[in-house]
Amino acid sequence: MTIQWFPGHMAKARREVTEKLKLVDIIFELVDARIPYSSRNPMIDEIIQHKPRLVLLNKADMADREVTKQWIAFFKEKGIRALAINSQAGEGMKEIVQASHEILKEKLDRLRAKGVRPRAIRAMIVGIPNAGKSTLINRLAKKNIAKTGNTPGVTKAQQWIKVGKELELLDTPGILWPKFEDQEVGMKLAITGAIKDTLLNLQDLTVYSLRFLEKAYPERLKERYQLDNLPDDVVAIFDHIGKLRGCLMGGGLIDYDKVAELVIREIRLEKFGPLSFERPQDMQIEENNV
Numbered sequence: 181m182t183i184q185w186f187p188g189h190m191a192k193a194r195r196e197v198t199e200k201l202k203l204v205d206i207i208f209e210l211v212d213a214r215i216p217y218s219s220r221n222p223m224i225d226e227i228i229q230h231k232p233r234l235v236l237l238n239k240a241d242m243a244d245r246e247v248t249k250q251w252i253a254f255f256k257e258k259g260i261r262a263l264a265i266n267s268q269a270g271e272g273m274k275e276i277v278q279a280s281h282e283i284l285k286e287k288l289d290r291l292r293a294k295g296v297r298p299r300a301i302r303a304m305i306v307g308i309p310n311a312g313k314s315t316l317i318n319r320l321a322k323k324n325i326a327k328t329g330n331t332p333g334v335t336k337a338q339q340w341i342k343v344g345k346e347l348e349l350l351d352t353p354g355i356l357w358p359k360f361e362d363q364e365v366g367m368k369l370a371i372t373g374a375i376k377d378t379l380l381n382l383q384d385l386t387v388y389s390l391r392f393l394e395k396a397y398p399e400r401l402k403e404r405y406q407l408d409n410l411p412d413d414v415v416a417i418f419d420h421i422g423k424l425r426g427c428l429m430g431g432g433l434i435d436y437d438k439v440a441e442l443v444i445r446e447i448r449l450e451k452f453g454p455l456s457f458e459r460p461q462d463m464q465i466e467e468n469n470v
């Protein structure tokens with residue numbers, strides 16, 4: 181889905197999430213495990229206020245396992261529970277239900293102490309486009325989509341998906357915008373497919389990606405393109421890949437657009453293995469935005 185994020189559109193998205201907040205006990209904040217900082221909405225704390233939340237690091241199968249562990253520890257330090265999941269394969273689904281109960285334990289215990297038999301926990305998913313919201317909903321839903329009538333306070337009828345006996349999930353996720361003002365964040369969103377790369381210059385994206393691989397995964401880069409060492413000049417890497425893979429124009433000149441397409445395609449096809457494009461220690465994360 182391509183969304184043009186105009187100010188009016190952002191305000192509408194925010195309003196929709198705020199309205200639905202009243203209906204749920206917990207928010208599942210879905211982010212891309214490869215870019216847990218860049219794939220968060222910049223105003224998420226302000227929007228969801230003090231509503232309990234579970235951060236879901238989705239697409240964990242495509243991310244560096246060790247780095248994902250560091251992110252989970254990072255969130256834990258901030259008092260936020262985070263889980264690594266793979267919605268496509270359905271990994272981590274039971275853990276979501278379990279963690280939700282643990283996060284809401286005090287509230288549920290209080291209700292029990294008052295003699296109220298707790299109902300199923302109600303949750304909604306929020307995340308930026310392409311985070312995997314529909315995939316996760318379908319995974320959790322199996323065939324358990326339950327229609328409930330009009331819910332007071334909201335104009336549209338909400339449908340709840342039953343996930344086992346103890347969790348109900350709102351069938352429509354909250355779609356929020358990413359932090360796209362920042363150039364580097366934009367690069368990471370493009371390389372992971374969260375925004376269309378037609379919005380960026382493909383050669384710039386490739387320069388960014390090669391520099392990133394050089395720094396974070398030099399051995400994988402050398403191995404993939406048979407490089408004995410990594411030249412300082414990124415153009416020399418383009419030239420080398422162009423010659424190696426036959427990305428040439430007439431007269432034997434390197435076709436840089438073809439090299440760019442090839443590198444980006446190979447990153448997306450996981451030819452370099454699972455990659456994490458950001459680590460918690462590299463991020464300058466404002467305290468109040470986590």
Ligand SMILES: Nc1nc2c(ncn2[C@@H]2O[C@H](COP(=O)(O)OP(=O)(O)OP(=O)(O)O)[C@@H](O)[C@H]2O)c(=O)[nH]1
Binds near residue numbers: 241268308310312313
């Ligand atoms: N490898 C992998 N791919 C995933 C995972 N979850 C989702 N995807 C893929 O990511 C892409 C986006 O998933 P969607 O479920 O459409 O994302 P969405 O957040 O609903 O997207 P919008 O409708 O744009 O808001 C699809 O190609 C999914 O197959 C995952 O855990 N692992």
